[in-house]
Amino acid sequence: MAESRIRSFSRWKALIVGLVLTAFVTALGGAIPKLRLMESKGQDILLWDLRERQDVSPEVTIVGVDDNALEMIGRWPWSWRELAGIIDSLSHLGARLIVLDITFPRRPDYEIPRGATPAEQVHPVDPVPYLEDALRRSGRVILTYSVHSSEAITDPLYHGIEEALSAEPGLNRAHLAERLGADPARIDRFFHLALRRALERHLTAALPLEATAADAQAVLDKAFAALSDAERSERAFSRELAVDAFLRQQAVLAAGSVRLESDDPSWRVPEAARIDGPLVELTRAARATGFANVQPDGDGVMRRIPLAIRFGDRTLPQLALQTAMHAAGAGDFTLRRTAADRMEVRQPDGETISVPVGPDGQMVVNWTESTLVRGKASDVETQFRRLQIGKVYELYDLQRLENEYHEMMQSAAERFGRGDERRAAWRRVTEALASAATPEKVTELDDLLADIDADVEMQLRMSLSDGRPPGMSDDEFERLRKVAASFLAYQETRDRERQRRRILEADLADYVRDRVCFVGMTATSLAPDLKPTPIHKQYPGVAAHVSITDNFLRRRFVREIGMAPAVAVMLVAGLLVTLLSASLPTLRAVVLSVAGLAAYHLLGIHLFRHDGLLVPILGVWLAGLTALLGVMTYRELTEGRSRRWITGVFKQYTSGKLVDALVTNPEMLSLGGQRREMTVYFSDIAGFTSISEKLDAPTLVAFLQEYLEEATDRLLDQDATLDKYEGDAILAFFGAPVAMIDHAARCLRAALAHLRALGDIDRRLRDKGLMPEGVSLRIRIGIATGPMVVGNIGSSRRFDYTVIGDTVNVGARLEGANRFFGTTVLMTGETRRQVGDEFLLRHIGPVRVVGRAEPIDVWELLDDQRGDARAGLDLYEAAMKDFEEGWLAEAKAKFEDALKARPGDGPTQAYLNRIDGMTRDDVSSRPGPWDLLTKG
Secondary structure (H helix, E strand, O other): OHHHHHOOOOHHHHHHHHHHHHHHHHHHHHHOHHHHHHHHHHHHHHOHHHOOOOOOOOOEEEEEEOHHHHHHHOOOOOOHHHHHHHHHHHHHOOEOEEEEOOOOOOOOOOEOOOOOOOOHHHOOEOOHHHHHHHHHHHOOEEEEEEEEOOOOOOOHHHHHHHHHHHHOOOOOHHHHHHHHOOOHHHHHHHHHHHHHHHHHHHHHHHOOOOOOHHHHHHHHHHHOOOOOHHHHHHOHHHHHHHHHHHHHHHHHHHHHOEEEEEOOOOOOOOEOOEEEOOOHHHHHHOOEEEEOOOOOOOOOOOOEEEOEEEEOOEEEEEHHHHHHHHHOOOOOOEEEEEEOOEEEEEOOOOOEEEEEOOOOOEEEOOOOOOOOOOOOHHHOOOOOEEEEHHHHHHHHHHHHHHHHHHHHHHHHHHHHOOOHHHHHHHHHHHHHHHOOOOHHHHHHHHHHHHHHHHHHHHHHHHHHHHOOOOOOOHHHHHHHHHHHHHHHHHHHHHHHHHHHHHHHHHHHHHHHEOOEEEEEEOOOOOHHHEEEEOOEEEEEHHHHHHHHHHHHHHOOOOEEOOHHHHHHHHHHHHHHHHHHHHHOOHHHHHHHHHHHHHHHHHHHHHHHHHHOEEOOOHHHHHHHHHHHHHHHHHHHHHHHHHHHHHHHHHOOOEOHHHHHHHHHOHHHOOOOOEEEEEEEEEEEEOOHHHHHHOOOHHHHHHHHHHHHHHHHHHHHHOOOEEEEEEOOEEEEEEOOOOOOOOHHHHHHHHHHHHHHOHHHHHHHHHHOOOOOOOOOOOEEEEEEEEEEEEEEEEOOOOEEEEEEOHHHHHHHHHHHHHHHHOOOEEEEHHHHHHHOOOOEEEEEEEEEEOOOOOOEEEEEEEOOOOOOOOOOHHHHHHHHHHHHOOOHHHHHHHHHHHHHHOOOOHHHHHHHHHHHHOOHHHHOOOOOOEEEOOOO
8 A cells, every 4th residue: 555655647638638728739839920920030039039130132222211311302202303313323333133122102293303493493404214214214214013812991881892992993882881781971981092902903803914094094984874964073082093093003913924833823922012112203214113012910020022913813022022133143033932932033044043931932031130220330340231321412413414524515515616516426425424334434425525625725725815706796795705714713623522522432432432322211210111120129111121132142041941840849748848847757757858859949049040940949948947937847747745654754764854855855755565675683782681770760761762863963973864762772774775786895894883872972971960970872784685575564544664584683683792792892603795895893603592493694893093093903813813723722722822912802812712622522623603583
């Protein structure tokens, strides 16, 4: 019964508990979006924050609209004419591509040109043609647009109105209220916004990609035919917006679609419900377009991007992918899904880029730290190549001034020049200058133009010195003289500006030439363009596009293991932790489990740093710790009773150290009867009867308590198990309940400690008045080593953890044999054999005791710290040898010499007495064992 109480904890039950908890946590992690989001946040902290800094492709430059530029040029948005000039400057500097991370959501108002005269200020100009012409001249600009998967309005009535109007745009409010069963007041609330979206959808469904504005108007005229003039007038604004949005959408679809292939016809990339594109003129003038907005995760952090998005039967590429492909000269590319976790970008020349994606075609972005990230610029020095747009604008401004000068010189040449050849040369050079593709070509043409200008200047001076040309009035000539004087005065300033422009061009060329230039917001005041990412909460949007483009240019992607492998990893982690926590002691299980999870975490960091592999971290920790906590709790509930029982039972028997070992490792304990080899210890006080007769009862009890306290401490110091006290006698054993390989040596150490403490015990007893006068404290100890039965012996109501067996009886007999031999500590020969040479021992000889048919070999333990411990020992051993060989006379002589060296020695005197008592017949034969058949 006792054994069943200790083994009440079944490890297989703990294993089931751990597995059930692991499966439960894993299932929750896969099924609940918030838990999956927690895993992503855990990866942000536990992987991204610990990643080493990454370098960035030198092929990309950020041309940032920063705070200095806003202060120099003016608040945002800037004039489209200024943007056109910046595009021209970047193109002339040799940019490979120019990506405008700038939206053009509406047609701007007419504006007054910068530096316009008062007469020109009354005639504002349309800036759109300026930007359109710049896009066409450049031929390398990529524009961005936005896609939307759903409306921000979630009210079902709004969507009901939109669905109804997209099918029948001519429905009025009354028809809608009746069809939808809604309050007309609520219909009014959503009507115009829903109408605009519905008309866009209606036009998309009704018209082909190449439809014009006239086609769209014709479709809506037909749809509104049944409406009254008032109703048509009410819908005119929504109609205008819808047609404009439709045409922008169609322009984007025509300019930026790619082919998408998949072996699985049912597979689709994410779908867009609406496109917000740039102005149609700009889209058609640009080299390409790409969608820039990304749907963040549930916590608002941008971690993944779709490579493409579907709109109707068209597939639209992401901005960074579009940019990377055009940078590689592969604008006409194909997307193909080759596996559940792979998409290939196939270029016309046959080269492919294999991109790891999720089931929905989204790619995990390999984010790169940026100097543009506020708060981190100080500790990041070699990241994104950055160029202030103010420098580019300064170059544009210098070029504009140069062009104005050339126009003035052309006017002067036409008025004062002699011959058409010079004017024709000037026009040829200026036209070539406008289309120059590299700074070197610009410099070459500038030099040629400067030569022509110098020739014009010389001719101008000569013409002025020759006087008024024929046919020119005096007033006109005077006016031209003043203008010419201004030209000549400006010459020195012009030369300085021209030199400044060339220096600036040389500086900027290192940032721009043959690079992909992203133009976007980096100003701290433009907070809406700061996006949270795994590596920073405020990551500039333009830097995000650069990071993604860098992934494609460098073929440096992050792979995220799928749901099934992630679940498998969590299950394996939970299973291993369960096995450890169910089979090992608590502390060891906790240490090994946490160490194993930490090792997996370090492996995850290594895989992420070196292989770009994102593995589940938080989920594995959660699964492992849940299993550990669950199993430990179960073990505490079940094993706690066993531990309390073990502590309650064994604290009265053995040392606290052994009790702790049993509590920690109950498998060390085998309750019930068990036969094992151990060492038993018996001791009592010599002459205790005479002592007890001289003390009254209270004093005797106090005497025993003081003595037994000290004696017990010496035993417990060697991890003995106390069996019982019988008056002054102590029974203890070594080797149970915890097995010991050195039980015999421990027993002898305890005996020596007991002997050496007698002097202190005697003094304390006398100081407390507990020791009778004329009596000294002496003890006798018997020690036996051998097989014995140990266990709880007794009834179901009362039992003792004790030892029984022949070896136990021998130990008791040896304790009594000390009286006969005049010794203090006697032990069996088996004890002597096991302790080796650690102790000072003396052979007593074979002894026959009560209850044992065969004699036992007996040895005495001597205290080697006593000064006379070795006195006469050599003589004694020589005498013993003669005695054992039957040379009694020689033995007697040596025993007598030994007694002189050690007066009063009990064993020596016993042998002398035995020799004297032998008959003459005995002398001729070998002596037999000592015969102590009388108990005690």
